[in-house]
Amino acid sequence: MIYKTMFKICIISLTLSVSAGFSKAQNLNLIPYPSQVGTLKGNCVLYSRQLYTNNKQLSVLLQHFNEEISSQVKTPKSPKQFIDLKLGASTGVYGSYELITYEKHVAIRASDSGGLFNGLTTLLQLYKSAKVVNGKMILPRLVIHDQPRFAWRGFMLDESRHFFGKKTVKELLNWMAFYKLNRFHWHLTDSHGWRLEIKKFPLLTAVGGRGNFTDSLADASFYTQDDIREIVRYAKERFITIIPEIDMPGHATAANHAYPEFSGGNAPGYNDFTFNPANNQTYSYLTNILKEVRTLFPSGIIHLGGDEVSLGIAAWGKNPEVIKLMSAQQMTDLNQVEHYFLKRVGDSVLKFSNNLMCWDEAVSAGLPVSSTYVNWWRQDKPESLNEAISKGYKVILCPRLPLYFDFVQDSTHRSGRKWSGRYNSYLDIYHFPENSIPANTLGQSNILGLQGNLWTETVISEKRLQYLIFPRMASLAEAGWTVDSAKNDDNFNARLKAHLLLYDKKRVYYYNPFHPGKHPEPIDITRGLGDQD
Structure with a gap:
């Protein structure tokens, strides 16, 4: 040429x-x-x-x-x-x-x-x-x-636990584009709030949209379908694909408050946590929801969650309908019921000509390999990553250590997760994945890329949201784009210092790893998320 x-x-x-x-x-x-x-x-x-x-x-x-x-x-x-x-x-x-x-x-x-x-x-x-x-x-x-190292360079924002709104999401998309991140995983439903308008089931937002992680009485907050279309267009202009997550069968409390007839029952500490897997109407209900989701998001991927179902699964064991289902389907434990649920809902999504996405617990559910993406998040479960790879699933790396942005950035920070003193510094993210994944695993062609995840239990204010994201988003960008042999701490630090000046111009409230006292840690909430194992 x-x-x-x-x-x-x-x-x-x-x-x-x-x-x-x-x-x-x-x-x-x-x-x-x-x-x-x-x-x-x-x-x-x-x-x-x-x-x-x-x-x-x-x-x-x-x-x-x-x-x-x-x-x-x-x-x-x-x-x-x-x-x-x-x-x-x-x-x-x-x-x-x-x-x-x-x-x-x-x-x-x-x-x-x-x-x-x-x-x-x-x-x-x-x-x-x-x-x-x-x-x-x-x-x-x-x-x-x-050229990019990985095709999938993503970021996830949880807006169920705390809601931030259009302006904040658009600004996040601008920064993602600035750093060549191209996948926005949008966690729109969970136990603490349903944030997406569904025309056929208006109570999902009218009732399920009320409250958040820190205030169960907060007014309903959610995105209208017009809001969603606007944000999807905005992302597309920046070459960012949005993947919506409708979490199931667990983390369904907000939805079950709106439509309790589909609840899977109560478990200690986790009332109405799951959908009822033995109620045929549950599947019709969820299929109708997902039909509307599909029309709003042209990505061709719907994330079905599939994580931490075990927290509320005990309720199923006391449900006569579930016991009857297990007998009819010759199932011997509740994990098989969970897999039955995911496959049945997954079949509905596939009929829309959409692909599925799930957290790594779903690897053993028997979902179709050619149509399923897996988020590997449990860094203490390398066997789950290996199983996903060996079965041929398309894998996105997002282990809690070091890619969860709700973990603190420094040992002196008080609000957010630390596990046995471990936290996620900007350099931990910069050196991912080589600092966490064996070379022979990284060489597998079905590892599509990585993403950082921000869960918002401790995030109420935009100030704290920015503090947890920056400058770690810059590290994430380089981890997804740059081969390991080209990484150099001194060089990256020099470039990052220049980007901190850009944050100043944009009035971004960021953590400064070179002068930690410049921006004190903003603390919105401390309960329940201290040092954890």
């Missing part, structure tokens, strides 16, 4: 210096750092803060870039600054791109729109740290070749 030939000529004529991981001379404050960075002599001078393209089909890609950069440099009388965006032949890795900064313009080439967007995101980060002289952007001359 022409642009590959051009790149080879640049190498010969301009003595291109390519670094496999770091370009110290340029001191580029990019996170995640590109796969290869070549430096050229001179500067790239751009005279306008906003960029345009003659390709109308690709112009939509510039919308997010121009919105983000609109306040960077104010030069309203500048002529239009065009960027060369081109789609070429497939490189085999979705999201890869080439970015070249010439003396007076920028070119980005990729084989897919996701790659062009990633290139624009890199350019956006270059803009954020660029020198401005007489209203002009001064960038280094660069040739960047870049």
Whole structure:
């Protein structure tokens, strides 16, 4: 192709210096750092803060870039600054791109729109740290070749335990896009609140939407279906896919408060925790819910939860309907009932032409391998990860240590999880997965990627939400994008310090690992989540 030939000529004529991981001379404050960075002599001078393209089909890609950069440099009388965006032949890795900064313009080439967007995101980060002289952007001359390590680079937010709303979620999506994270796992239902409008069952939000983890009497908080459509569009513009989670058969308390006829009964400390697996109407009810969910989320994946069912499963053993079901289906224990439930609901989802996603407890449920994604979260259960891999499930790595963002970041922090003194620092996340997963396991092709999970038992305020996310989201981005051989603590720390300045400009309340006292830990709630084993 022409642009590959051009790149080879640049190498010969301009003595291109390519670094496999770091370009110290340029001191580029990019996170995640590109796969290869070549430096050229001179500067790239751009005279306008906003960029345009003659390709109308690709112009939509510039919308997010121009919105983000609109306040960077104010030069309203500048002529239009065009960027060369081109789609070429497939490189085999979705999201890869080439970015070249010439003396007076920028070119980005990729084989897919996701790659062009990633290139624009890199350019956006270059803009954020660029020198401005007489209203002009001064960038280094660069040739960047870049591609992601993992296809799935995700973040999960729990809004059942505490609700944050559209503005906060959109801001989170902006930061995800800034760090090239491309999957948003949205935990919308759990024991403490149902946060998604379902037209056929309005009590799910009118009753199930009331309360939260800290205040059972709080007014109902939830997203309307119009809200969901708006946020899904917003994410799509940023090349982020949203995966909704409708948790079952456990963590169903809020739903069962709304429609108690589908409750699986009471267990010590876990009243109405499960759906009733022996009531045929339960499956009709859930299928109708999932039909509406499917129309709202075009990702083609619905997360069914499947975790911690054992907390409330004792109620099933006292239910005559469940005992009758076990006899009819020749089941010998309640775990088999749980698997029966998941397979039956899973069959309904598959009839929608959707794929399934579940937490790793569901690996033994017999769900169809070709249509099921598994979140491996129990780092103390490596056998569950190995089982998921050996059976051929598509696996997303999100172990509590080190990828749960509700764990504290420092030994001095008082609110949040610590397990036997262990916590999740930004460097623990940065060095994942090699610091946690054996190399022979990581080499398996059905490991699609990773995600960070934020459960919100201790999070009420946006201030604390930000404090738990930043700067660890930057570490997560590099863990998902950058190969281990290219990681370097000193280099990452230097780049991260520059990003802390960006947080300051955006008024983000973050934890500063280099000056821990700069932003004191905001404590919203402390009960029930101290040092745990």
